[in-house]
Amino acid sequence: MSNVIGIVNYGIAGNIHSIKKAIEAADGITIVINEVSQFSDVDKIVLPGVGSFKDAMQELENDGFLEALKNTTKPILGICLGMQILSTLGFEYGKTKGLNFIEAEVRPILVDAKVPHVGFNTIELINSNEVLKDLENEEFYFMHSYEVVNYTNISSLTEYSGHKFVSSIQKNNVYGVQFHPEKSRDAGIKLFSNFINLQGEG
Amino acid sequence: MRTRIIAKLDVKPPYVVKPIHFEGLRKIGITSELAKKYYKQGADEIMYIDIVSSLYQRDIVFNEIEKTANELFIPFGVGGAIRSLEDISKLFHIGADKVVINTYAVQENPEIINKAAEIFGNQAIVINIEAKKWGAHWECYTDCGRIRTGRGVLEWAKEVESRGAGEILLQSVDKDGRNRGFDLELCKKIVESVDIPVVVASGAGSLEDIKEVIECAKPSGVAIASLLHYDKITINGIKKYLRNNAIEVSK
Numbered sequence: 001m002s003n004v005i006g007i008v009n010y011g012i013a014g015n016i017h018s019i020k021k022a023i024e025a026a027d028g029i030t031i032v033i034n035e036v037s038q039f040s041d042v043d044k045i046v047l048p049g050v051g052s053f054k055d056a057m058q059e060l061e062n063d064g065f066l067e068a069l070k071n072t073t074k075p076i077l078g079i080c081l082g083m084q085i086l087s088t089l090g091f092e093y094g095k096t097k098g099l100n101f102i103e104a105e106v107r108p109i110l111v112d113a114k115v116p117h118v119g120f121n122t123i124e125l126i127n128s129n130e131v132l133k134d135l136e137n138e139e140f141y142f143m144h145s146y147e148v149v150n151y152t153n154i155s156s157l158t159e160y161s162g163h164k165f166v167s168s169i170q171k172n173n174v175y176g177v178q179f180h181p182e183k184s185r186d187a188g189i190k191l192f193s194n195f196i197n198l199q200g201e202g
Numbered sequence: 203m204r205t206r207i208i209a210k211l212d213v214k215p216p217y218v219v220k221p222i223h224f225e226g227l228r229k230i231g232i233t234s235e236l237a238k239k240y241y242k243q244g245a246d247e248i249m250y251i252d253i254v255s256s257l258y259q260r261d262i263v264f265n266e267i268e269k270t271a272n273e274l275f276i277p278f279g280v281g282g283a284i285r286s287l288e289d290i291s292k293l294f295h296i297g298a299d300k301v302v303i304n305t306y307a308v309q310e311n312p313e314i315i316n317k318a319a320e321i322f323g324n325q326a327i328v329i330n331i332e333a334k335k336w337g338a339h340w341e342c343y344t345d346c347g348r349i350r351t352g353r354g355v356l357e358w359a360k361e362v363e364s365r366g367a368g369e370i371l372l373q374s375v376d377k378d379g380r381n382r383g384f385d386l387e388l389c390k391k392i393v394e395s396v397d398i399p400v401v402v403a404s405g406a407g408s409l410e411d412i413k414e415v416i417e418c419a420k421p422s423g424v425a426i427a428s429l430l431h432y433d434k435i436t437i438n439g440i441k442k443y444l445r446n447n448a449i450e451v452s453k
Contacts, residue, residue, distance in 0.1 A: 015298070015299060016295075017295060017297045021272065022275060025275070050294060050322055050326060051322055052323060055320075093320065113203065114398060114422055116325040116398070116399065118325065118368075118399050118423075119206045119422070120204060120246060120452035121204065139453055141277060143325045143326075145325060145368070180277075180299075182275065183277045184275070184276075185275050188275060
């Protein structure tokens with residue numbers, strides 16, 4: 001069945017613990033992906049991310065995960081930095097190429113307010129998808145200093161102090177959320193449940 | 203902007219304790235149980251601060267932290283006795299989302315802030331500042347107000363920001379544990395002096411105290427400890443009160 005979720009474990013920064021716990025709370029089966037061969041054991045992929053764009057891409061390359069990720073047709077869910085690296089280019093600690101699933105750039109949040117943007121916030125659906133199903137009025141936990149700049153694949157926007165930024169994206173099998181569903185109470189678990197129930201390839 | 207309401211657990215593993223004006227300790231309950239209780243009550247975050255390990259040069263009690271993390275589906279910050287990037291990495295692997303650093307950064311190695319922010323992202327690095335008032339200015343203390351550092355609070359706040367800290371947890375040595383209101387002047391001054399979020403602690407003794415510090419200083423969050431421990435006030439109760447007073451908080 002299609003509910004074995006692989007969590008990509010890369011770098012020293014990763015907090016896969018909470019993601020694993022949340023997916024299991026949503027009745028998903030998890031496998032922590034430590035080597036490339038494990039990509040074939042899973043139905044769907046969660047790409048976490050803690051740290052910087054540059055380090056994350058470097059670590060994915062060092063671990064040999066880049067090609068496997070780029071070539072997969074399985075549903076992928078990028079979380080926070082894991083969403084950001086789905087983009088073409090990142091500008092954190094210099095200019096770094098991303099996975100390029102989605103034509104987008106990752107830039108510092110430009111807002112007249114405290115950065116990082118931290119705390120629970122709502123999402124405004126622009127072009128909803130299965131992963132966000134029934135979650136329109138919920139609050140999710142954000143914790144980020146950079147935002148994805150994209151105009152074509154926006155699923156939702158979120159407002160922070162008058163500034164609207166992309167809080168989730170989707171293109172084909174690739175989904176990304178800027179917030180942390182694993183830190184967003186029941187709404188986050190519901191999001192994982194939606195992801196588990198996606199009818200994807202794979 | 204929704205002001206975050208954070209439950210702060212002052213821990214002497216495995217217990218949550220209440221420090222009385224940074225001196226005596228009173229046992230309140232088991233840490234993992236209280237964390238879960240405050241999560242269920244609607245806390246936006248849980249902050250776990252081991253208030254003894256740094257002072258006694260003990261190691262971080264990882265198994266207690268992991269046990270506490272396992273109960274939560276909200277952000278979990280952990281502080282106390284963090285001395286290396288390895289400590290930080292290990293904490294993230296067992297379920298922490300943020301680390302809270304004070305003594306090691308202010309007394310020994312401020313450079314750890316830069317390194318940790320680069321590796322783990324600045325949003326994950328919180329600097330705890332314990333401020334004590336001396337005349338017209340405040341000085342940084344460590345180890346629950348026991349040790350003076352000679353550093354000015356305002357200067358240190360700006361320095362940690364420039365080094366890459368993503369947040370400041372601001373405590374007042376003078377007000378902590380007394381439940382008589384916040385050091386409003388201190389809170390306002392620090393919030394206005396940096397561009398990163400500031401979470402204020404020390405002093406919540408009533409709903410009015412919380413409202414007052416939010417209105418006066420506009421912090422990103424308020425950390426509440428002992429007020430929650432005696433079941434007189436719940437986090438949902440605090441949020442409801444704030445909402446009724448036109449202060450935005452999460453659900």
